[in-house]
Amino acid sequence: MFEHVHTSDPRELRSLRGEIRAFLAEELARGAFKPAPNSWMIHDREFSKRCAAAGFVGMILPTAFGGRGRTIVERHVVFEELLAAGAPVAAHWIADRQSAPQILRHGSEELKQRVLPRIAAGDCTFAIGMSEPDVGSDLASVKTRAEASDGGWRLYGTKLWTSNAQRADYMVALCRTGAPEPNRHSNLTQFLVDLRRPGVSVRPIQNINGDEDFCEVHFDGYHVPDSEVLGKPGDGWALVMRELVAERSGPDRFLSTYPVLARALAGSHPVPLRAAAEIGRLVVNLGALQAMSLSVATAAQSGHSPEIEAIIVKDAGTTFEQELPAVVRKALGIRPGRSTGDDLRDLLGTALLYAPSFSLRGGTREIIRGIIARAVISQ
Ligand SMILES: Cc1cc2nc3c(=O)[nH]c(=O)nc-3n(C[C@H](O)[C@H](O)[C@H](O)COP(=O)(O)OP(=O)(O)OC[C@H]3O[C@@H](n4cnc5c(N)ncnc54)[C@H](O)[C@@H]3O)c2cc1C
Incomplete structure (x- = not known):
């Protein structure tokens, strides 16, 4: 493909x-x-x-x-x-x-x-329980709390924007297991949550496309046995950072709109000669992103956790996948649609509506660039 x-x-x-x-x-x-x-x-x-x-x-x-x-x-x-x-x-x-x-x-x-x-x-099916109301970019300020109880923990609070939680079996939830300290990364712990057990409820939220693909998840004393705690209590920040490397650097950070390009190149709508350079630029950029993402996977395979390289892929990749439908639309002079019967118009219609979210999910562009800048300055 x-x-x-x-x-x-x-x-x-x-x-x-x-x-x-x-x-x-x-x-x-x-x-x-x-x-x-x-x-x-x-x-x-x-x-x-x-x-x-x-x-x-x-x-x-x-x-x-x-x-x-x-x-x-x-x-x-x-x-x-x-x-x-x-x-x-x-x-x-x-x-x-x-x-x-x-x-x-x-x-x-x-x-x-x-x-x-x-x-x-x-x-x-799993869901990611990081963001909360008023807690997205500043993840260290999570408020969902876990209190030691009955040979385990009880969770109280709300997670937000949890993708596909209404269809998921489990969530890995980042919670506060002690009062905030000057080191804001302490006292955080990851828990496995079985979304079918009592004490947790899920409310789907509709997006601009009319789909319900993220949710609000509320904990009201949900019980986690000790055997379902990930790592040592209090070590959650280090765990979550490692997890984010896998979340941010893969092909899902630059291929979300690739089916639009594949369809455009399949020929149903001719590519005008004047537009060839723009389409060619997309293909070249794709090759570079593929190489960058693969290099992070190769480093991870050798036992490294390349956090900065991962977010560089996310920044460049989401910019690319966000721009792709707009470039194709302009280059081929096509009107995006919904259920028009023309595959390319329909793909474009869906892609354009989803595109703004690509640079939000997994950490916003501003936050990602701030982390890259700090890493470069501290070198
Ligand atoms: C489609 C989609 C799916 C998602 N799925 C999940 C999921 O499954 N699980 C999950 O946990 N979360 C999920 N999220 C949430 C996502 O991680 C957050 O939306 C994101 O981290 C931003 O947090 P926020 O929405 O609270 O925005 P805020 O943190 O309130 O940011 C608002 C704006 O302010 C800017 N800003 C904030 N702080 C700074 C700063 N210090 N410097 C410069 N600019 C700043 C941000 O860049 C942004 O533009 C999803 C989001 C989307 C859009």
């Missing part, structure tokens, strides 16, 4: 890319999905289960937990192809991208045995 970028994969990656392309071509041929922008927000549990059965979910999890024992770079290639195809991967995306590695690193043995095989089977 990702044929507009001239990847030069080593042989073993080339054959894996061929396998995932064959899987996707088969799914497309039988009408299992229609390529869509922002497809990592589109939830289809049956698709995720088939994807897992074919070996493309839980790839980096050990085989002892139902995974495939493959590398981060191999998983990266599969992520690229799934997103480039515009496949509906939301039902396994968050779990596969960040929650499963987090549980593998910091979860109790009991938790790993119970949850990881379900994730590897594509049958376990």
Whole structure:
């Protein structure tokens, strides 16, 4: 699917890319999905289960937990192809991208045995519980609190903008487990929350597209047993920073609108000669972003946690995926639409409405650039 970028994969990656392309071509041929922008927000549990059965979910999890024992770079290639195809991967995306590695690193043995095989089977959906009302950019100021109680903890407070929480089985929630201290990063802890148990309620919120893809999640004494705490109580900030590297640097930060470009290049609307340079620029930028994102995956595979490199990919990548539909629209002179029967017009209509959110989710552009600037200055 990702044929507009001239990847030069080593042989073993080339054959894996061929396998995932064959899987996707088969799914497309039988009408299992229609390529869509922002497809990592589109939830289809049956698709995720088939994807897992074919070996493309839980790839980096050990085989002892139902995974495939493959590398981060191999998983990266599969992520690229799934997103480039515009496949509906939301039902396994968050779990596969960040929650499963987090549980593998910091979860109790009991938790790993119970949850990881379900994730590897594509049958376990996760949500990210970081943002709250008045707490987004300044994550260290989270107010949702956890109080020690009954051999575990009880949670009180509200999380906001939690993607697909109404469809999720679990959330990893960052909570305050002690009074704020001068070091604002202390006294924070990550908890696994089973969204089907009592003490937690979820209210979907409609976005500008008319979809309900994020939620408000309210805790009213939800009980977390000690076995469902991630890491040591109080160590949550370090855990969340590591998780954000996985969240910010992958192909989902530059491929959200790629199906628009793929469709434009498929030829239903001719590209005027005067517009060729603009489209060519998109393809060149895509190649550069792919190389940058892959280099973060390669560093992570070698055991590093390249936080600054990850957010540079997020900044450049989200700028690219945000601009892409506007560039295609102008270059081809097309009017975006909704349900017009013209695939490119419909893809453009959806992509343009989603695009503003790309530089907000996962940390806003201003915050990301501030972190990059501070890192450069302190060097
Ligand atoms: C589509 C979508 C999905 C999301 N999914 C999730 C999810 O699953 N889980 C989750 O936890 N969160 C999620 N979020 C929330 C997202 O992480 C926050 O919206 C984001 O971190 C910004 O926080 P905020 O909305 O509170 O804005 P604020 O922090 O209030 O910021 C408002 C504006 O002020 C600017 N600003 C704030 N502080 C500074 C500063 N110090 N310097 C310069 N400018 C500043 C910001 O850049 C922004 O433009 C999602 C958001 C979106 C749009």
